[in-house]
Structure formats: C-alpha cells, structure tokens
Amino acid sequence: MSIKCIVSCPISTYSGYGARSRDFVRALIENYPDWDIKILPQRWGNTRKGFLEDTNDTLFLPRLITNITYQPDVWMQITIPNEYQRVGKFNVGVTAGIETTVCHPTWIEGINRMDLTLASSNFTKDVFTGSNFEVKNKNTGQIEKNIKVEKPVEVLFEGLDTEVYKKLSSSEVDIDLSGVSEQFAFLCIGHWMQGGLGHDRKNIGYTIKAFLETFKNKANQPALILKTQQTTSSIIDRDEVLTKIDIIKRSVKGRLPNIYLLHGDLEDHEINQLYNHPKVKALVMLSKGEGFGRPMLEFAATGKPVIASNWSGHIDFLRPDFSALIPGELENVHSSAAVKDIILPEAQWYKPDDGVVGTTLRKVVKEYKVFLGRAKQQQSYVLNNFTFEHMKAKLKEHFTLHLPEFPKEIKLDLPKLNLPKLKKIG
Secondary structure: OOOOOEEEEEOOEOOOHHHHHHHHHHHHHHHOOOOEEEEEOOOOOOOOEEEEHHHOOOHHHEOOOOOHHHHHHEEEEEOOOOHOOOOOOOEEEEEEOOOOOOOOOHHHHHHHHHHHEEEEEEHHHHHHHEEHHHHEOOOOOOEEEEEEEEOOEEOOOOOOOOOOOOOOOOOHOOOOOOOOOOOEEEEEEEOOOOOOOOOOOHHHHHHHHHHHHHHOOOOOOOEEEEOOOOOOOHHHHHHHHHHHHHHHHOOOOOOOOOEEOOOOOOOHHHHHHHHOOOEEEEEEEEEOOOOOHHHHHHHHHOOOOEEEEEEOOHHHOOOOOOOOOEHHHHHHHHHHOOOOOOOOOOOEEEEHHHHHHHHHHHHHHHHHHHHHHHHHHHHHHHHHHHHHHHHHHHHHHHHHHHOOOOOOOOOOOOOOOOOOOOOOOO
C-alpha cells in the first residue's frame, strides 16, 4: 500500500513561499518516490499565481488536486502556523515563521495541532519554543493555562538550487544594465512593505536614505540598484514606489548618488543574471527581521559580498567572518508596520547601527578586494552546507525520526492446492 500524502501550499505563486513550496515538494518526491504525493495549491496574499503553468512544469502539474476526497496518511501545510489544520493521520507544518521576538498565541496553538513543525531557521524555532502565554480567568485573574509549544519543532533550512543560483562568467550574463552608468553598484532586493521610514520590515526606505547620506557629495559615487515593489507589478505600484524614493531623496541635501529601480517580476534565471552582473558588486539587506532570507543565500552563491543585519534567520548561513554583518539593537515594532496576528506591536525587531552602516558601505567600496576574498569563503560555506541536496537529506533525517510506521500492504503468497481429480458420474 503506497503512503498517501497531500501537501497544501502556494506552489504556483510568484512568492518566497511559492519558491519554498516548490523546493520542499521536489525534495519530498525525490526522497519518497514510492509515495502517492498530491498537491493542493493555495493562494499567497496578493502575489501573482500561475508559476507552474507559465513554466509548463511537468513534475508538479500532474499532481495538482482541487479538493480532498480522502484522509491522507501524511498531511502537510506550507504556511504560517495559525492556519495549520489537522487533516491526515500524521500532520506536518512547514513555515519560515516569524521575523520578530514574539508571535501571536494562535501560532503556538497551530503548532500544537500538528505532529511536527519544520521551521526555516534556528531563530524561528527559538521564538516558537521560547514562547509561553498565560491565559488568566477574567473574573479571578488566576492563571488557567499556559500556551506553549508541546509538539516537536525542527529546523529545515531553505536549500539553494545550485542549478539556478550560481556563479556565472561575464560572457554568460546578458541582462541589460546599460542604463546604469556606474561601474560599482550595490543591490537591494525585497518587497517594500508597510511601515514608515525605517520601520518597513525589509527596511527599504532606511537603506535608501543610508545610501544617500553615505555617498552624497562624494567623488566617484557608487549606484544603488533597487529591485522592489509593494504588492503588484502594476504601473500604479511602480509610480508609488518612485514617489516614495523621491520623498526620501528630497530629505537629503547635497549632490546625491543615483538610484535605479527595477520593478516587477523577474524569473529565477534573470535574478541570478542580476546577481552576477559585473556592475553589481555587493548585496545590502538591512532587514528588520527574516524568517530565513532566501535572497541573501542566493547572492552568497555568486561569491560577492553580502551586507546584512546581524540578527534573525539569515545568521544561520551568513558567517560573521565572511560577510559584513551590521551590529544594532532591538526596538519595538512601530505601529505603522504592525499586521494583525502576524507582526505584533508588542514585539521587537532589529535596528541597525546608523554609524556602522555608513562606515561599512564606504569600506566595501574602498576595500572591495578584501571583502571579495571573504565573500569567496562565504560562497564555499554555503555550497558545502546549504544546498538543495543538503536540505533534502535533512528532511529525510527529520522524517526518519518523527514519522510513524504506516500499515504496509503484504502480498499473500498462497500455496498451490493439489485438488483431487474428480470423475464425472453417469
């Protein structure tokens, strides 16, 4: 009897969770070729759907289902934990998790509905397992129960697809950046989410202002290439992003360095082309918090320097001796960035040290060969520890430890009967 498995996930969306879903399900199929694996596709916020159809995928498309008609042996959900449901005989949640110091109690309740949760980073696991919420009686004020993690939580990092994200030679790079006149450009990539200046989760606004303040009035100014959008790849969204950039530029006095906007969706190979372009010298990601931080892992595979906040999920794979990790402190989430039940106003996340940011940006330009040498070591570390194949092996390790033995179909080998020969009477 083949083990029946259903994975509910946003596998056909153009999102980080979509990429995570495709990697995870592929690893599952390769690890367990004898399982009957089906996929129940889901949406992911407002992100565009249709990735599988656009790429004419032959691995996942035949496995898609539109509803559940039986109880699977193994049920998996790739989403945030408050959406977890028990559907199968054994239930697994997969999540990048949290970007702050505190999650909502319903996330812990969701984890406890599952038999196993796989978190993308040690940071996420630690926030979950360290959470303890007291529920008090409204009348007496006495503690009635504690909400804390009672089910296993393991770390399953998001493995690098080395077939897509890798070092390319100059002759292999054909993405057009002829509009960028500078030969030295920093790259910043990520959605520009809600929040005032210095408070959006990816810290896009802060990064823009820090770059402008650092290099204003300087000779031989570098450029900043900003690959971002807010919610969609529409012209309206692009114009809103340009307006926000202009507001920040007008707040900085002096002769300013150039900022170039790349807006809209790029395919995976195009993103790798961007990472590898000779004009793109380093990635700068000053995030307030990351459950994992896929772009930093992908960029590290090129052997170029990564400048990042020294906190949260990406610290699992960015070594402090190989990458430029910016010190800072925790601060309360600003009300403009709070999201109901997801990013809580009582939580904290990272604020990079302003002075160190500027110093580091200048040093990367001035001492680029030094940072490039360290980046080569970071590249080696990533390729030796955080690839898709390493992730696939870790997934099997976790399942070997936690999955129960399911009933197996036993073929009956009946003995051949030697029946007596009967003669017809009459």
